[in-house]
Amino acid sequence: MTGTRPGGVSAGADRAGGGQRVPGTADADSRWLAEAIELSRRCPPSATAFSVGAILVAADGGVIATGFSRERDPHDHAEEIALAKAALPGSLPAAGGATLYSSLEPCAARASRPRSCAELIIAAGLQRVVIAWLEPPVFVRGGGAVRLRAAGITVTEIPGLAPAARAVNAHLLTG
């Protein structure tokens, strides 16, 4: 039943010669997002929360920070870890030009901690978020993308990578 793997996710096209690291092009966005999905595979297993990976990339294509769910603590969300490592909120010099890649839509509400990832992203001054998968209504309602857009942040969805992001969480979706 599983075992479907989207083609062409890993290597990508190298003909552009380096330009695909800089966020904003379709090639670069797909590549970084695929790396975020790879990170999600490192999450400690959970029966009650999704496995998510996130990468914060500067405007010049340099990685600022990465994070994955439950990386330091069972309540950790991938996006908040990446932002925390970058010394956010509020003090990231390149925040304005950085892009946050997340395998799942950032949460708009959460039970475990007072601030949702959407709120943290807004507070950090980020202006662009790229996601693979809109949060399904398994644990909480989604709405993070709507919340971010309402704050003026550009949210780009790459649906072609959603199956890969979902596959990491297949055990939560089939029960």
Ligand SMILES: [Zn+2]
């Ligand atoms: Zn979150």
